[in-house]
Amino acid sequence: MKIILNGKKENVQENITLMDLILSKNLNPDTIVVEYNLNIVKKEEWSNTFLKENDSIEVLRFVGGG
Amino acid sequence: MSFYDEYLKYKNFNFNKFFSSVTDNQIIKSINKSKLNIEDFLVLLSPKASNYLEEMAQKAHKLTIQHFGKTILLYTPLYLSNYCTNQCVYCGFNCSNKIKRKQLSLEEVEAEAKAITSTGLKHIIILTGDARKIATVEYIKECTRILKKYFPSIAIEVYAMEQEEYEILVKAGVDLLTIYQETYNEELYDKLHVKGPKKNYRYRLEAPERACRANIRAVNIGALLGLDKEWRRDAFFTGLHAFYLQNLYLDTEVSISLPRIRPHVGSFKPGAIVNNRDMVQFMVAIRLFMPRIGITISTRENSKFRDNIIPLGVTKMSAGSITSVGGHSNKDNYTGQFETSDKRDVNQMKNAIYKRGYQPVFKDWHAI
Amino acid sequence: MEDKLVIGDVVLESRLFIGTGKYSDDKMIPKIIEKSGAQVITVALRRMDFEDKSENVLNYIPKNVRLLPNTSGARNANEAVRIARLARAAGCGNWIKIEVISDNKYLLPDGYETIKATEILAKEGFVVLPYISPDLMVAKSLVDAGAAAVMPLGAPIGTNRGLKTKELIQILIDEISLPVIVDAGIGKPSDACEAMEMGAAACLLNTAIASAEDPVLMAEAFSHSVKAGRKAYLAGLGSVSKYANASSPLTGFLDSIENC
Numbered sequence: 001m002k003i004i005l006n007g008k009k010e011n012v013q014e015n016i017t018l019m020d021l022i023l024s025k026n027l028n029p030d031t032i033v034v035e036y037n038l039n040i041v042k043k044e045e046w047s048n049t050f051l052k053e054n055d056s057i058e059v060l061r062f063v064g065g066g
Numbered sequence: 067m068s069f070y071d072e073y074l075k076y077k078n079f080n081f082n083k084f085f086s087s088v089t090d091n092q093i094i095k096s097i098n099k100s101k102l103n104i105e106d107f108l109v110l111l112s113p114k115a116s117n118y119l120e121e122m123a124q125k126a127h128k129l130t131i132q133h134f135g136k137t138i139l140l141y142t143p144l145y146l147s148n149y150c151t152n153q154c155v156y157c158g159f160n161c162s163n164k165i166k167r168k169q170l171s172l173e174e175v176e177a178e179a180k181a182i183t184s185t186g187l188k189h190i191i192i193l194t195g196d197a198r199k200i201a202t203v204e205y206i207k208e209c210t211r212i213l214k215k216y217f218p219s220i221a222i223e224v225y226a227m228e229q230e231e232y233e234i235l236v237k238a239g240v241d242l243l244t245i246y247q248e249t250y251n252e253e254l255y256d257k258l259h260v261k262g263p264k265k266n267y268r269y270r271l272e273a274p275e276r277a278c279r280a281n282i283r284a285v286n287i288g289a290l291l292g293l294d295k296e297w298r299r300d301a302f303f304t305g306l307h308a309f310y311l312q313n314l315y316l317d318t319e320v321s322i323s324l325p326r327i328r329p330h331v332g333s334f335k336p337g338a339i340v341n342n343r344d345m346v347q348f349m350v351a352i353r354l355f356m357p358r359i360g361i362t363i364s365t366r367e368n369s370k371f372r373d374n375i376i377p378l379g380v381t382k383m384s385a386g387s388i389t390s391v392g393g394h395s396n397k398d399n400y401t402g403q404f405e406t407s408d409k410r411d412v413n414q415m416k417n418a419i420y421k422r423g424y425q426p427v428f429k430d431w432h433a434i
Numbered sequence: 435m436e437d438k439l440v441i442g443d444v445v446l447e448s449r450l451f452i453g454t455g456k457y458s459d460d461k462m463i464p465k466i467i468e469k470s471g472a473q474v475i476t477v478a479l480r481r482m483d484f485e486d487k488s489e490n491v492l493n494y495i496p497k498n499v500r501l502l503p504n505t506s507g508a509r510n511a512n513e514a515v516r517i518a519r520l521a522r523a524a525g526c527g528n529w530i531k532i533e534v535i536s537d538n539k540y541l542l543p544d545g546y547e548t549i550k551a552t553e554i555l556a557k558e559g560f561v562v563l564p565y566i567s568p569d570l571m572v573a574k575s576l577v578d579a580g581a582a583a584v585m586p587l588g589a590p591i592g593t594n595r596g597l598k599t600k601e602l603i604q605i606l607i608d609e610i611s612l613p614v615i616v617d618a619g620i621g622k623p624s625d626a627c628e629a630m631e632m633g634a635a636a637c638l639l640n641t642a643i644a645s646a647e648d649p650v651l652m653a654e655a656f657s658h659s660v661k662a663g664r665k666a667y668l669a670g671l672g673s674v675s676k677y678a679n680a681s682s683p684l685t686g687f688l689d690s691i692e693n694c
Contacts, residue, residue: 006481031490032482033524040523058481060520064460064491065478065504066453066591066618066640095670101608123684313609316570343688374687 004056012051019046021057032061068272069310073250073303081108081299088112097121102355107305110351111298119347126350126379129357136424139382140415141189141221144178145391145403146170146209150195152262154248156293156327156334158389158403159195161262165401168391169200175209179216181395185386185412188429191221191244193403196264203231210238218432221286225263226273232280241433243277244286245270246323249293250303254337258293274307278315283431285311286362288323291348295337301348305355312356321360321382324348326367342371346378353379365406369418372408376422385415437668439635441474441613442529442561442582444500448473449630450660451502451615452653453640454491462649463494470653476502476531476638479521492526502563504531511550518555530555531585531617532564541591545572549579556580565617568602573610583612585638588629589619592641596625600632607633623652623659630663 001014005021012021018036022029034041035058041049051057093115096106109115110122147169150159158165170178182190192209194201206224213220221242222235232243249255252267259265274285287307289300304322312320326340349361363372363380365387372383388394389402410418419426439446451474454463467475475495495501503521508514511534518530532555534547543565549572552562561582566572568586576584586603589595596619597603607614613635620626626637637660646652 006484025484027482028490030525031492033479033520035520040519042523060479060524061482061490062477062492062501062503062521062524062526063480064454064457064463065476065506066455066638101604119685119688120683127684342691346685346688370687370691374691377684 001053003051006059016051017047018049032059034059069307070268070271072310085112088114093118107355108302111301116347122350123378126353127377129353130379133358134381137427138419138424139427139430140385142182142187142384142386143191143193145193147194147201148391149197149200152196152264153260155258170392172208172212174392175212177395179213183216186428188217189219190217191223193223196225198225203234207234207238210240214239218429226270229276229280232277236280236282241283243282245273246288247271248290250300251294254294274311278318284319286321286323288325290325290327291340292327292336292338297338297340305352308359323362349379365408368407369410373418376424386412446473449636449664450656451636451638455640456644460491460494465650466653469650471657474500474502476504478504478506479517501526502529502531504533506533508534509536511547514551515554529561532562543567545569549575552576552581553579568599568606570605573606577612583615585615585617587618588616591618593619594621594642595619596621597628604632623655626656627659627663630660631666633667
């Protein structure tokens with residue numbers, strides 16, 4: 001199925017969770033924040049959040065700034 | 067939060083202790099600062115600072131020219147009514163004084179307006195005693211409606227009102243509220259105001275901010291110097307009050323008057339004699355503290371004093387003043403609120419101002 | 435003497451806030467934090483680049499330092515609010531530097547949108563530090579909106595031009611009851627020192643340190659200059675007498691007319 005990850009179309013397996021997606025990208029869950037269809041989803045809920053066709057996911061992290 | 071809370075912060079402040087601790091160094095520093103704080107102002111009001119009066123006057127002179135140019139705005143009082151329900155021991159309109167009472171009819175108000183207009187004056191201040199059932203808000207509003215035809219600026223000096231009442235008058239064309247606290251000393255205030263609605267210290271104290279909230283263009287406050295035996299304390303609180311209003315209501319123009327107590331009907335003995343030197347010290351100290359504040363001096367002061375303070379910080383003076391009801395158009399002899407000292411007419415006043423190298427201004431404002 | 439800066443309910447010893455952008459190598463950040471003595475550090479939030487293998491900037495910031503995420507990239511209040519909520523969700527505390535810039539030419543902040551964002555976020559419990567042009571009316575609105583400090587710019591961001599807006603910042607210091615933190619434009623330690631002498635509560639800077647030949651040494655220089663300026667402010671600057679007795683006195687008349 002297709003999802004939008006950080007603005008880009010991406011093909012993923014059916015029935016995967018947000019946590020599965022994040023781990024598949026080798027990301028450290030403690031240093032990122034995830035917005036799922038414009039809603040912030042807490043880390044604790046990532047494992048219960050099953051992705052659907054056309055979901056939009058933003059993964060953000062802190063960078064240097066002034 | 068109102069100015070009363072601010073007042074309470076300093077109410078029990080030991081002024082004498084502070085004044086005796088003021089050093090020459092502090093005074094010189096306060097004079098030369100580009101922006102003075104409330105403590106600097108107090109330093110400049112100290113008895114010791116009167117040794118630096120000339121330095122303060124030089125700076126006050128520069129600041130006044132910088133912000134106002136070499137101009138003096140002229141205005142005159144128009145007494146509408148001397149009915150009063152208050153017993154203020156220092157006032158000629160005191161309800162226990164046996165004087166003839168009168169309130170102008172609207173026709174008489176118009177006659178007064180015509181008489182004043184013929185002198186060239188454009189700014190007036192209308193006054194009543196404190197008798198809100200006789201000189202009602204509605205009456206003052208009606209007078210304003212008539213006077214608007216003759217004068218671009220109408221100030222009121224009447225009893226303390228509610229914000230909604232100020233709103234009514236502002237809408238009718240009043241653009242300046244003058245209201246004096248008389249003395250900021252709460253206990254003395256209670257003694258001097260024997261009875262009547264004016265006895266409520268706090269209601270009067272908060273009147274200027276009610277007017278500010280009613281979007282009035284300008285407010286003018288002051289203390290009647292000499293009521294409190296420590297005039298420096300009242301001078302300080304006047305400055306504190308003006309500073310408070312200016313900070314909170316940036317869109318209102320704040321000015322102060324420096325009235326000192328004058329002889330009048332009744333047997334009141336002032337708490338202190340405020341001399342010329344004291345008056346000048348207060349005037350230049352407030353100018354240094356608040357460079358843009360308007361300063362008003364009335365005809366309570368004599369002509370020599372008034373002529374000499376023109377370069378020191380004053381921005382507004384009354385002229386051709388008559389403090390009795392209807393006195394501009396009618397020579398009937400009603401008792402005045404107080405005795406004026408500078409009896410010169412508008413023309414003489416104009417010439418005196420020119421002679422000092424200043425320009426008399428008759429109109430500096432017109433609402434459109 | 436106790437001289438602490440209080441923002442929200444946090445008591446700070448250091449009055450130097452620093453940014454973490456523009457370093458040639460983020461590895462120098464710990465050293466810079468140490469030498470600057472800063473207790474507040476700004477960071478930005480960005481979309482993850484999955485190809486970028488660089489270390490996360492948070493790994494270089496000691497845990498006892500307070501993070502001040504900014505909303506850079508926001509062009510309006512809604513975007514700033516969105517970024518602020520994301521930053522808080524990332525678990526880095528509830529401080530937020532509101533930075534709304536819709537002007538790509540000068541990078542000047544948008545006061546109106548900044549006020550709107552501050553109002554929303556303060557209600558949600560954020561400690562809001564808005565970055566603004568030194569405009570008194572905007573600053574007053576921010577006080578009403580619930581900001582914890584105001585952060586006026588000394589000069590356009592990243593220009594290192596110094597305190598070009600000095601007169602206006604002085605007005606904010608005099609009139610605003612919140613801490614005034616000079617942010618942006620400070621190029622030299624002497625600029626920071628001057629801001630502190632004027633009575634600023636703190637300085638926030640980034641480019642001046644990051645673009646120095648030796649950023650670590652410059653961080654130390656700023657640490658000293660901010661402290662020096664603060665001490666000078668507390669000590670009360672002396673002044674030079676400008677109003678000597680004139681030859682034509684203005685008060686001479688007092689001796690020649692009757693006294694009352």
